[in-house]
Amino acid sequence: MKEFSYLKKIKIDNDIEVPFISSKLLEKYSDRIAFGFSTRLGGVSTGHLESMNLSFHRNDDPACVYENHRRFAAAVGYDEKKTVFSDQVHKDHIRKCTEEDTGKGIIKENDITETDGLITNIKELPLMTFYADCVPLLFYAPDKNVIASVHSGWKGTAKKIGPKTAGIFRDDYGCDISKLICFIGPSICKDCYEISSDVAEQFYDMAEYDISAEKEIYNDSIDKYDLKNVHVDEYKSNKTCIDGSGKSYDDSDKTDSWSGKTDDGSNTTCDELYKTRDVTDDSSSITDNELIKYDPENIKDILTYSGNDKYHLSLQKAIRKTLIEAGMKEENIEISGICTACNDKLLFSHRKTNGLRGNLAAVIMLR
Numbered sequence: 001m002k003e004f005s006y007l008k009k010i011k012i013d014n015d016i017e018v019p020f021i022s023s024k025l026l027e028k029y030s031d032r033i034a035f036g037f038s039t040r041l042g043g044v045s046t047g048h049l050e051s052m053n054l055s056f057h058r059n060d061d062p063a064c065v066y067e068n069h070r071r072f073a074a075a076v077g078y079d080e081k082k083t084v085f086s087d088q089v090h091k092d093h094i095r096k097c098t099e100e101d102t103g104k105g106i107i108k109e110n111d112i113t114e115t116d117g118l119i120t121n122i123k124e125l126p127l128m129t130f131y132a133d134c135v136p137l138l139f140y141a142p143d144k145n146v147i148a149s150v151h152s153g154w155k156g157t158a159k160k161i162g163p164k165t166a167g168i169f170r171d172d173y174g175c176d177i178s179k180l181i182c183f184i185g186p187s188i189c190k191d192c193y194e195i196s197s198d199v200a201e202q203f204y205d206m207a208e209y210d211i212s213a214e215k216e217i218y219n220d221s222i223d224k225y226d227l228k229n230v231h232v233d234e235y236k237s238n239k240t241c242i243d244g245s246g247k248s249y250d251d252s253d254k255t256d257s258w259s260g261k262t263d264d265g266s267n268t269t270c271d272e273l274y275k276t277r278d279v280t281d282d283s284s285s286i287t288d289n290e291l292i293k294y295d296p297e298n299i300k301d302i303l304t305y306s307g308n309d310k311y312h313l314s315l316q317k318a319i320r321k322t323l324i325e326a327g328m329k330e331e332n333i334e335i336s337g338i339c340t341a342c343n344d345k346l347l348f349s350h351r352k353t354n355g356l357r358g359n360l361a362a363v364i365m366l367r
Ligand SMILES: [Zn+2]
Pocket: 188, 189, 190, 191, 192, 339, 340, 341, 342
């Protein structure tokens, strides 16, 4: 049997290749739903928006943005003129969309404001949310045929917009939460996502994080290994630290003599290594095997202290935990393991580009 491939490369108009990212769990229902997460490839925008920018709010030529929507829709299999756009203000409001919302944002003025999540049981109504590091959540309830597209950045995750959506599936549409499916799509990974203490504080409870104990362990590990800024959880779990070239440093390297040196002898840290990680220049040749993927199961803790009052957060695992607490089954939740910053030739990343980027989109529609 052919192995599942996250990267779908669909040819439209006979010869234009439009890649997008799929989901293992949702694909089982592809007779009932059309869905996908866009990449930055296959569009017509130029410069830092190259090429599949799907936002009309990033100073792109609107004709280019519309053509990008047409192409993405043709590849995924929906009518772009019917798409409903979210507003995305990092809050937790979810709109129940009806036929009246058809085309809002793309061919009609959008009166949907202060909204980060869209849900519907109406067929042929594609729900679209936008991204460049934040976490896309695509939901499908097979028992009642209801879908949702939800934007969960750190603020939405702290406000538990995902579990709130699950509650609407149950209360407003009569769905059984234990049957609900969620795809947690491409978004910034824990290694690439450094946050300040004021953000971290909001996740202490969710992460079951003991700040005083963690700082103690961190200080110990610095004394012992003389390794600054190397993620503490890798030491606690005795995992290896992988650098940008794919070389891993095991326990024997954790000595006083190794301080994160690269092959050319320069000093660096894990974070810097991740930042300098080279992704293939010829983006058109990216295949599924070349996608840089992480295994979410290898992430031990949701939140980790990394020194200098900074932390690293796994939004994906925080969301999964809160969805399970809301009654979803672990096997019905899929974390793609695809990071927007690690795969910056394929995807737009706000962090990686200091904000000079276009927007990706997640879409789902009932057939
Ligand atoms: Zn990453």
